[in-house]
Amino acid sequence: MEEATATQRSATRFMWLVIAAGVAVCLFSAYQFPHHTPPRLDLSFLFVVIVTGAIGSRVAVEMPRIGGQITVSDTFIFLTILLYGGEAAIFLAALDGVCTSARISRKFRTYLFNSAVLTCSTFLTVWTLRLCYGSIVELPKHDITGAFITAVCVMALVQYAANSGLIAAAQSLKMGRPFWETWRKYYLWTSVTYFAGASAAAIIAKLVSSVGFYAVLVTAPIIAIVYFTYSTYLKNVEASARQAELAERHVEELSRYITEQERIREQFAQMEKLSALGELASGVAHDFNNTLAGILGRAQLLLMQTQDPEVVRSLRIIVKSAQDGAHTVKRIQDFARQRRDKNFELIAIDQLLLEIIEMTRPRWKDSAEANNIQIRFESRISTNAFIMGDESELREVLVNMIFNAVDAMPEGGLIALAAEEAGGSVCVSVSDTGQGMNEDVRSRIFDPFFTTKGKAGLGLGLAVSYGIVTRHEGSIDVESEVGRGATFRITLPKVEAEAALREAKDAPESPRPIQLPSRSQRLRILVVDDEAPLRARPGSTGW
Numbered sequence: 001m002e003e004a005t006a007t008q009r010s011a012t013r014f015m016w017l018v019i020a021a022g023v024a025v026c027l028f029s030a031y032q033f034p035h036h037t038p039p040r041l042d043l044s045f046l047f048v049v050i051v052t053g054a055i056g057s058r059v060a061v062e063m064p065r066i067g068g069q070i071t072v073s074d075t076f077i078f079l080t081i082l083l084y085g086g087e088a089a090i091f092l093a094a095l096d097g098v099c100t101s102a103r104i105s106r107k108f109r110t111y112l113f114n115s116a117v118l119t120c121s122t123f124l125t126v127w128t129l130r131l132c133y134g135s136i137v138e139l140p141k142h143d144i145t146g147a148f149i150t151a152v153c154v155m156a157l158v159q160y161a162a163n164s165g166l167i168a169a170a171q172s173l174k175m176g177r178p179f180w181e182t183w184r185k186y187y188l189w190t191s192v193t194y195f196a197g198a199s200a201a202a203i204i205a206k207l208v209s210s211v212g213f214y215a216v217l218v219t220a221p222i223i224a225i226v227y228f229t230y231s232t233y234l235k236n237v238e239a240s241a242r243q244a245e246l247a248e249r250h251v252e253e254l255s256r257y258i259t260e261q262e263r264i265r266e267q268f269a270q271m272e273k274l275s276a277l278g279e280l281a282s283g284v285a286h287d288f289n290n291t292l293a294g295i296l297g298r299a300q301l302l303l304m305q306t307q308d309p310e311v312v313r314s315l316r317i318i319v320k321s322a323q324d325g326a327h328t329v330k331r332i333q334d335f336a337r338q339r340r341d342k343n344f345e346l347i348a349i350d351q352l353l354l355e356i357i358e359m360t361r362p363r364w365k366d367s368a369e370a371n372n373i374q375i376r377f378e379s380r381i382s383t384n385a386f387i388m389g390d391e392s393e394l395r396e397v398l399v400n401m402i403f404n405a406v407d408a409m410p411e412g413g414l415i416a417l418a419a420e421e422a423g424g425s426v427c428v429s430v431s432d433t434g435q436g437m438n439e440d441v442r443s444r445i446f447d448p449f450f451t452t453k454g455k456a457g458l459g460l461g462l463a464v465s466y467g468i469v470t471r472h473e474g475s476i477d478v479e480s481e482v483g484r485g486a487t488f489r490i491t492l493p494k495v496e497a498e499a500a501l502r503e504a505k506d507a508p509e510s511p512r513p514i515q516l517p518s519r520s521q522r523l524r525i526l527v528v529d530d531e532a533p534l535r536a537r538p539g540s541t542g543w
Contacts (some may be wrong), residue, residue, distance in 0.1 A: 002342040011173035012411060015113045018166060022116025025123045026094060033087040049092060073100070074194060077122060078201030082140050083208060085124030094137075111172070121162035128158045140205035148202070156198035160191050233245065289326060298324040317359060324392045344388040344472075348496070349383050349419050349426055356395060357417065360402045362441040364415060373412045380418040385426045385494045389472045397465040401488050404461065407453065408434030408486065425474075426494045431487040437480040 051228050064319055073096045080089040097115030129136050142148065168183035175182065197221070299318045306312060357379060368375045384432075398417075405415045413433035422426055444450045448463040469476045480486035 007173060007176040011170055012109075014170055014173055015109060017111045018107075018120065019116045020172070022094070022112070022119040025090065025116075025119050029087045029090045029123065034095065036472050049095070072157065075200050077118075077161070078198050079127060081122075081129070081155065081203055082201060082205040083135055083137065085137055089120050089126060090119055092123040108252050117163060117166045119158055120166065124162045125155055127157055127159040127211075133386070140202070140209045144206065151247070152202045156194045158358075160194035160199075163194075164188075164190060174246050180281045189536035213512050217540075219540050246450075292322050292326045297325065312340050321359065324396055327396075344390060347389050347394065348384065349387060349428070350384050352391060352394060353379065353381050353398070353417060353419055356398050356402070359395070360399055363403060364406050368412070369408065373410070375406065375409060375412050378414065378416045380416065380420075383419050383421045383426060385421055387472075387492045388495050389427055389492065390468075393468045394472070396469050397490065398428065398430065400461040400465055405430060405432035405434065405486075408432055408436075412487070421494065422491070424494055425491050427489055427491050429487055429489045431485065433485040436482045436486055437478075438482050444479060 059198065077089050077096065078094050080092050097118040098111050101111040102116040126136065129151060133139060133147065133153065139148055139151055164183060164187040168187050169179055171186065172179040174184040226519070297318060299315050299322060303312065303315045306315070335350055361377075364375045364377055402415060402417070409415075415429075416429075416431040418429045418431070441452060445462050447465040448460060450463075466476055469490055469492070473491040474490060476491075477489045478486060479489075485519045
């Protein structure tokens with residue numbers, strides 16, 4: 001609103017400046033009138049004045065898109081310059097500006113501005129001709145020479161440039177657009193009227209100097225032809241403008257159609273990738289789960305047989321990692337099939353992140369130091385918020401990102417794990433100071449099977465992570481520059497712990513577990529499996 005007001009104020013100031021210039025021109029021309037005007041202004045001049053005010057200003061065509069008009073009175077102004085001198089033409093231009101404005105506006109300021117524009121442009125035309133060719137009224141009295149033709153062209157060019165330039169400047173200020181763009185779009189094509197009017201005025205002036213003023217009546221059809229020719233030309237311009245606008249709309253629609261087709265094509269490509277991902281997950285699920293079952297079972301048995309706190313802590317980490325791994329293939333399949341069911345539970349963000357730090361410590365500290373790589377790990381957990389989700393899935397996402405950060409820093413660096421609240425969400429970020437990514441890599445990192453690790457990676461980690469975060473109604477974004485590391489940000493909806501606990505309390509009770517015999521009673525369990533490690537018990541080769 002303030003910008004529009006400032007633009008209108010600038011346009012108003014410019015209009016009053018032009019009006020002041022027009023008044024100064026009229027005063028100066030009145031002073032010069034006795035020196036540059038023929039001794040006698042006869043009835044023929046009065047006839048030209050009447051025709052200009054009564055007819056010339058009314059024979060007009062609309063200018064498209066800006067509400068202005070162009071009249072044929074410029075022909076009479078040019079004729080007055082050639083026959084009666086510049087000062088007479090300047091006063092006639094001032095009169096024509098008022099008469100023309102009276103037909104298109106009711107504002108007194110518009111009357112003055114249009115009159116001042118015509119006055120100033122005619123003044124510039126007159127004095128340009130005087131400086132270049134001397135006495136103007138003497139030009140039609142001689143034979144048609146190169147100087148006369150050049151003078152006519154200069155007369156049309158200066159009048160066109162000054163008139164259209166002043167009006168375009170006012171319009172550009174009023175609309176808040178660049179001057180050149182406004183002039184080129186709305187006024188460039190009006191040049192034909194000025195050159196046609198100057199040519200007609202030159203012919204009439206030559207005939208008047210040869211056979212008398214009655215030649216004006218004979219040449220009236222020339223003016224009519226110029227008017228109708230320009231009217232036809234303007235209609236063609238408007239038709240071309242409409243066709244251009246229609247073509248622009250077609251181009252926009254075609255662009256939207258192409259964009260939509262590209263989006264659909266990308267969706268189909270993504271579906272094909274997900275289908276291949278599901279087939280791969282189905283193929284490796286059995287073997288992968290058998291491997292994890294051996295690790296998980298042995299770790300649980302060892303956990304029951306040891307009391308060493310450090311060993312117990314390590315075994316619990318192994319059990320938790322094995323349980324997370326047991327769900328990995330299932331989550332890949334869920335991601336490929338766009339799973340929508342949610343068996344979520346209340347999770348404390350700070351506790352989850354502390355567990356992740358402990359789980360990943362062997363990778364970013366022990367293994368790195370063993371390879372003589374120094375990696376610093378910083379945690380900035382400034383929230384104790386709760387979220388609803390699958391703890392195992394979210395653990396996999398963040399562990400995968402930390403491992404990726406380690407891989408991106410072969411020469412060491414800094415990994416920062418941060419969590420903070422932002423409105424009704426919790427933002428968890430993993431940053432590194434590693435190699436970073438270019439724009440092409442960054443745009444494809446969530447595609448299944450896309451990897452920059454060569455044979456060392458399958459390209460599934462971030463694809464699965466994207467699906468997990470999406471299923472949690474969150475978002476995942478990445479910022480990265482080559483040589484400046486990367487930052488992954490996961491945003492998840494926050495919940496109030498009291499409300500979540502109340503909801504869980506109101507939920508139907510789970511069936512009570514079957515009461516098992518006490519440990520003092522000896523049990524017999526039949527184990528059937530085609531994998532020998534799963535059938536074996538500690539200290540034996542099998543059952």
